[in-house]
Amino acid sequence: MIHPFAVNGDGHLTIGSLDTVELTKKYGTPLFVYDVDKIRENARAFVDTFKERGIQAQVAYASKAFSSIAMIQVAKQENLSLDVVSQGELYTALQANFPVEKIHMHGNNKSLDEISMAVEYNIGCIVVDNFYEIDLLAHVLKEQKKEMDVLIRVSPGIEAHTHDYILTGNEDSKFGFDLTNGQAEEAVRKLMTFDEIHVKGLHCHIGSQIFETDGFTMAIERLFHTLKDWADRFDFKSDVLNVGGGFGIKYTENDEPLPLSTYVTALIDKISEQVKEKEMVFPEIWIEPGRSIVGDAGLTLYSIGSVKEIPNVRKYVSVDGGMTDNLRPALYNAKYDAVIANNVNGKEKEEISLAGKCCESGDMLIWDIELPKVNQNDIVAVFSTGAYGYSMSNHYNRFPKAAVVFVEDGQDRLVIKRESFKDMIQNDLSYE
Numbered sequence: 001m002i003h004p005f006a007v008n009g010d011g012h013l014t015i016g017s018l019d020t021v022e023l024t025k026k027y028g029t030p031l032f033v034y035d036v037d038k039i040r041e042n043a044r045a046f047v048d049t050f051k052e053r054g055i056q057a058q059v060a061y062a063s064k065a066f067s068s069i070a071m072i073q074v075a076k077q078e079n080l081s082l083d084v085v086s087q088g089e090l091y092t093a094l095q096a097n098f099p100v101e102k103i104h105m106h107g108n109n110k111s112l113d114e115i116s117m118a119v120e121y122n123i124g125c126i127v128v129d130n131f132y133e134i135d136l137l138a139h140v141l142k143e144q145k146k147e148m149d150v151l152i153r154v155s156p157g158i159e160a161h162t163h164d165y166i167l168t169g170n171e172d173s174k175f176g177f178d179l180t181n182g183q184a185e186e187a188v189r190k191l192m193t194f195d196e197i198h199v200k201g202l203h204c205h206i207g208s209q210i211f212e213t214d215g216f217t218m219a220i221e222r223l224f225h226t227l228k229d230w231a232d233r234f235d236f237k238s239d240v241l242n243v244g245g246g247f248g249i250k251y252t253e254n255d256e257p258l259p260l261s262t263y264v265t266a267l268i269d270k271i272s273e274q275v276k277e278k279e280m281v282f283p284e285i286w287i288e289p290g291r292s293i294v295g296d297a298g299l300t301l302y303s304i305g306s307v308k309e310i311p312n313v314r315k316y317v318s319v320d321g322g323m324t325d326n327l328r329p330a331l332y333n334a335k336y337d338a339v340i341a342n343n344v345n346g347k348e349k350e351e352i353s354l355a356g357k358c359c360e361s362g363d364m365l366i367w368d369i370e371l372p373k374v375n376q377n378d379i380v381a382v383f384s385t386g387a388y389g390y391s392m393s394n395h396y397n398r399f400p401k402a403a404v405v406f407v408e409d410g411q412d413r414l415v416i417k418r419e420s421f422k423d424m425i426q427n428d429l430s431y432e
């Protein structure tokens with residue numbers, strides 16, 4: 001079983017020492033529950049490693065992994081910076097009173113409205129992704145008579161080992177300027193012509209759920225190759241190097257993630273090596289972890305409903321959620337681990353497949369998992385759903401969105417209310 005979960009005397013799964021079965025009685029299912037201590041522990045693993053090495057750094061929580069007012073407030077308490085990719089994520093951060101100067105905005109198609117809002121609220125930095133955006137940004141800055149720090153997102157041509165859909169640093173990518181075909185240089189030269197725009201450095205993000213450090217260190221080498229070239233040819237200085245997020249976490253026993261501090265150490269060592277070799281100034285290092293801060297701190301609790309046994313084929317056990325609260329299995333064939341929360345150590349086991357309740361054959365949460373024999377109304381806990389679970393949840397089949405509870409210091413606290421049917425239809429207008 002995956003940290004930080006344990007089992008109490010009743011054989012019930014606990015999270016942050018609270019009985020998950022009791023939580024479902026109080027809040028219903030499906031229910032996301034986060035152990036806030038674990039979120040803090042993950043955040044500190046990054047922050048403290050930089051501190052111990054005396055490195056100037058910003059650890060920006062990639063709020064796309066799970067954005068809510070309470071979560072942004074935890075990020076603020078942990079002195080993280082924040083990565084947002086939309087007006088919605090920015091709005092949430094503003095509502096959480098997150099310090100604006102520590103907000104960075106991403107996006108491969110930032111709209112005029114998004115850029116205007118970012119400039120209006122004086123966020124810390126915009127990560128420029130394409131030529132279209134440069135013109136929009138210059139226009140908005142002139143109009144609002146403001147200045148803005150920017151990073152240039154480049155794709156370093158790295159094929160990280162992960163699912164194709166979550167690969168982002170390769171040449172054939174919708175994100176960023178290509179380093180090798182001259183577009184990145186063209187972008188930086190163009191950005192440097194605007195007095196209102198201050199180019200602070202480069203950004204790259206090679207992908208997500210990555211278990212090795214090689215992809216990151218190779219990317220750093222390529223970035224430094226470029227930085228040295230630009231420094232020699234047109235005196236370009238990179239005060240900041242943002243190497244993105246993407247650090248892998250444990251979903252099942254087959255995943256062997258590195259300790260989070262190992263990623264940071266590898267990044268620092270490689271950057272130190274390159275700085276020395278190329279005789280350059282040590283940049284401030286920024287990273288953008290999302291999944292590795294919240295992923296393994298969260299789980300989802302479901303109630304079991306129908307059970308369909310097809311003799312000699314399979315036993316389908318259906319729960320009261322599915323691809324509406326966890327799209328990842330359907331989208332990436334992502335694998336998860338689970339237990340029966342009210343009978344974790346049950347001796348009599350059977351192999352089942354855990355199905356969601358959407359009208360899609362592909363709405364399966366886990367294929368072929370061995371669990372204690374299940375009964376209707378048992379509670380299933382699916383682990384490591386803290387990242388890209390709630391944030392990618394949707395209204396397919398008009399299922400209302402689940403509730404989210406934070407657990408800390410032996411207390412549970414509702415941080416996102418369960419949607420009502422009324423909430424769900426609030427924007428529907430009558431045609432009668």
Ligand SMILES: Cc1ncc(COP(=O)(O)O)c(C=O)c1O
Pocket residue numbers: 062065083106168205207208209244245246247288289290291292387
């Ligand atoms: C630019 C950028 N930064 C950070 C992240 C966060 O990645 P992860 O949640 O894998 O740490 C992503 C998502 O892949 C991203 O696209």
Ligand SMILES: N[C@@H](CCCC[NH3+])C(=O)O
Pocket residue numbers: 064166168208209328387388
């Ligand atoms: N949503 C993806 C990762 C993409 C992250 C953003 N670039 C996941 O669930 O794994």
